[in-house]
Amino acid sequence: MSQQQATAAARKQMNFFDRYLTVWVGICLLLGVLIGQLIPDSVADLRSLQLSGINLPIAVLIWLMIYPMMLKVDFASVIGVGRNPKGVLITVFVNWLVKPFSMAFLGWLFFKHLFLPWIGADAADQYIAGTIILAAAPCTAMVFVWSYLTDGDPGYTLVQVAINDLIMLVAFAPIVTWLVTGTSNLTVPFDLLLYSVLIFIVIPLVAGIMTRSLLVKLKGKVWFEGVFLPKLHPMAIGALLGTLILIFAFQADNLIGHWFHVLLISVPIIIQVYFNAGLVYGLMKWAGAPYVIAAPGALIGASNFFELAVATAIALYGPESGAALATVVGVLVEVPVMLSVCGICHRTRSWFTDGSV
Numbered sequence: 001m002s003q004q005q006a007t008a009a010a011r012k013q014m015n016f017f018d019r020y021l022t023v024w025v026g027i028c029l030l031l032g033v034l035i036g037q038l039i040p041d042s043v044a045d046l047r048s049l050q051l052s053g054i055n056l057p058i059a060v061l062i063w064l065m066i067y068p069m070m071l072k073v074d075f076a077s078v079i080g081v082g083r084n085p086k087g088v089l090i091t092v093f094v095n096w097l098v099k100p101f102s103m104a105f106l107g108w109l110f111f112k113h114l115f116l117p118w119i120g121a122d123a124a125d126q127y128i129a130g131t132i133i134l135a136a137a138p139c140t141a142m143v144f145v146w147s148y149l150t151d152g153d154p155g156y157t158l159v160q161v162a163i164n165d166l167i168m169l170v171a172f173a174p175i176v177t178w179l180v181t182g183t184s185n186l187t188v189p190f191d192l193l194l195y196s197v198l199i200f201i202v203i204p205l206v207a208g209i210m211t212r213s214l215l216v217k218l219k220g221k222v223w224f225e226g227v228f229l230p231k232l233h234p235m236a237i238g239a240l241l242g243t244l245i246l247i248f249a250f251q252a253d254n255l256i257g258h259w260f261h262v263l264l265i266s267v268p269i270i271i272q273v274y275f276n277a278g279l280v281y282g283l284m285k286w287a288g289a290p291y292v293i294a295a296p297g298a299l300i301g302a303s304n305f306f307e308l309a310v311a312t313a314i315a316l317y318g319p320e321s322g323a324a325l326a327t328v329v330g331v332l333v334e335v336p337v338m339l340s341v342c343g344i345c346h347r348t349r350s351w352f353t354d355g356s357v
Helices: 003-011 021-038 040-048 056-071 075-083 085-114 121-135 142-149 154-183 190-219 221-250 252-257 259-287 291-302 306-317 322-347
Strands: none
Touching: 021 040, 021 221, 021 252, 021 322, 040 221, 056 190, 056 221, 056 306, 085 121, 085 154, 085 259, 085 291, 121 154, 121 259, 121 306, 121 322, 142 154, 142 291, 142 322, 154 190, 154 291, 154 306, 190 221, 190 306, 221 252, 221 306, 221 322, 252 259, 252 322, 259 291, 259 322, 291 322, 306 322
16 A cells, blocks of 8 residues: 555545444433433333334334435446456355354354353343344445445445345345244244335335436436435434434333343454454455455445344334344444454555456
8 A cells, every 4th residue: 555545545534423423322322211211101102103013203214214325326337247246246145145144153152152141041032133133234325434434446335235235125034034033932024024125125225216317317416416415414314313212212121221231242243243354355365356346345244234124123023122222232333343344454455456356
């Protein structure tokens, strides 16, 4: 890495909200717990607002959060993936054939065995389910930030996110069902899981494609990406924070009574992030991929679509469940852990060749 590259990388920063996401999550945690303890009857009323098992207030907030993410993805870019298949094939392999299964194994190992004396059998099943749901949903939004911070190829990142979104349509529900039932005593209501996929993936995906196509045609791509998308960013942030406050309010008793569980849940999640990031990075090196493909690939392979995971866990097991708590722990650890992965990528940039795959 040249001095000029190092200087440019050092100047790169996340925006104010993304940079302090861990702080905002902590503030939401405090607010949610206070609300849950001070006005429990109101929280119970919000928890009871459900349609087909899906909590409506959280569903609306999460949809408002996911829809702007889908607008960022240009699915036409998938057509050109055949020209540079190496990096995409590696990350698809790790995202869908390694990551959910490695998380299922780690969840089974830690919750069913190593941590079982501290958490109990019922909580173990819930935490396994939550971590599997978390790992089965590859990241679609924050990965653009991670790719930017590591000087990754934005075109590759865009293609990979688009492919992951398309694969999620058919693979997310079967993988979650098979792994959760295979590693715990819980069952997965498959029809409810399909409702979650429809509401939180299919509808915002279709809406994003239609909106993007229409506005780009009417106003142009420069206006769409430079004017329209930034206007939606505050809405997505507000929806994220509102979702977290509600979840923490629903989980208030759990968080106060089982704060030690939060620390225990974070252990396999952190191990899983480093394992999958390292696996993608190593495979990229072995395959001769350049750094600009390897770095975002490692981050795509490790990060999670926690918005979808939280929504799915709530729909399947309820907003006060251990599964929902486990997905929320993923939010708590995501930013600091992924920033450390970005740092590792920068320090090892010299391992890789320049150029394109």
